[in-house]
């Protein structure tokens with residue numbers, strides 16, 4: 389049993405990431421245990437996990453198969469050098485990943501996080517064009533309100549002002565597509581919104597401005613998560629694909645949150661039936677248990693390196709922990725768990741129940757939009773004038789006190805529960821949220 393005695397009196401040394409440290413340390417919230425759909429708090433309460441940790445524990449918490457695989461691997465082969473050496477589990481995991489990937493993406497490059505997957509994909513894109521003799525293709529295109537992790541490449545192509553403005557000029561040669569959030573036209577849409585598919589055509593304008601011969605890659609999240617759950621308008625992703633293909637530009641889908649079953653198929657690329665040239669992943673790859681990411685690479689890109697000039701045959705990039713044995717064991721056990729329990733398609737089965745439950749909150753206080761796709765939901769609240777994050781954050785605190793973990797970004801509540809969720813949990817989640825919203829100031 390866990391109790392409050394686990395919590396140190398002095399919380400000052402740990403500078404917490406993406407956290408208002410001053411607020412947190414006055415009123416700390418700590419988890420000391422987890423099982424399946426629930427966390428246990430340091431004061432002994434059960435909290436329903438409405439966010440799969442941070443969009444990562446897709447199979448729920450402390451799943452025995454994953455725990456045992458990690459324990460066994462730690463006692464068998466703890467670490468193997470990642471460069472010029474290998475170990476079987478990393479190759480096995482790569483093979484299993486390729487089995488569930490979209491057709492024609494038969495290669496993966498291992499990283500340790502979503503941010504590193506993004507950096508890796510951007511570097512592969514630049515190097516690919518160079519290998520192909522098109523080294524003038526150096527420009528990158530991201531999107532407003534895009535989130536691609538926190539490293540320099542990722543914040544450069546990303547479109548969150550707060551994450552960019554403190555860090556200088558960032559990468560040069562980056563353009564941004566407009567975001568696709570059109571609340572006036574699309575509010576309360578279930579699934580893909582009707583309006584905004586034509587915003588993809590802005591890519592033509594960017595290409596015309598710089599000339600296609602200078603543009604390397606476009607990176608977008610198929611569904612933007614961290615900026616409030618922005619679901620692509622109908623036809624949008626397909627149009628982006630067509631424009632990229634027309635101009636020889638690589639298309640990268642950042643599937644760090646949409647990968648591994650979130651939309652009811654292994655990857656969003658399959659759900660939307662749009663094939664990118666690379667897919668960046670992390671999180672659900674190991675059920676969030678051990679840091680690991682992977683970039684899925686099309687055969688065409690991979691072949692260009694493998695058949696390229698001898699002096700370029702090594703791609704000068706990699707991490708000490710790329711394909712780490714314990715992470716690989718966790719990944720294999722995670723994929724087995726997903727397969728055994730049908731979790732990669734479960735979001736599709738629950739889709740209408742989830743959508744009905746969420747949209748039943750339409751008349752709760754302060755709600756100005758509800759969005760959903762797969763097992764993702766967003767409830768956007770009317771902001772308090774001059775304090776655009778306050779209302780949602782107060783809902784987060786209240787929900788936590790009432791035994792529900794949600795996440796907020798701006799004045800939007802974002803939901804992404806573990807894929808093992810039962811209908812009774814969905815009911816509990818929505819009932820708690822209704823109370824929280826109706827009581828919010």
Ligand code: PMP
Nearest residue numbers: 501502503535536537642644645
């Ligand atoms: N890309 C996307 C789309 C993400 O949602 C995230 C994390 N939420 C990242 C990249 C960064 O992943 P990490 O925090 O593992 O670096």
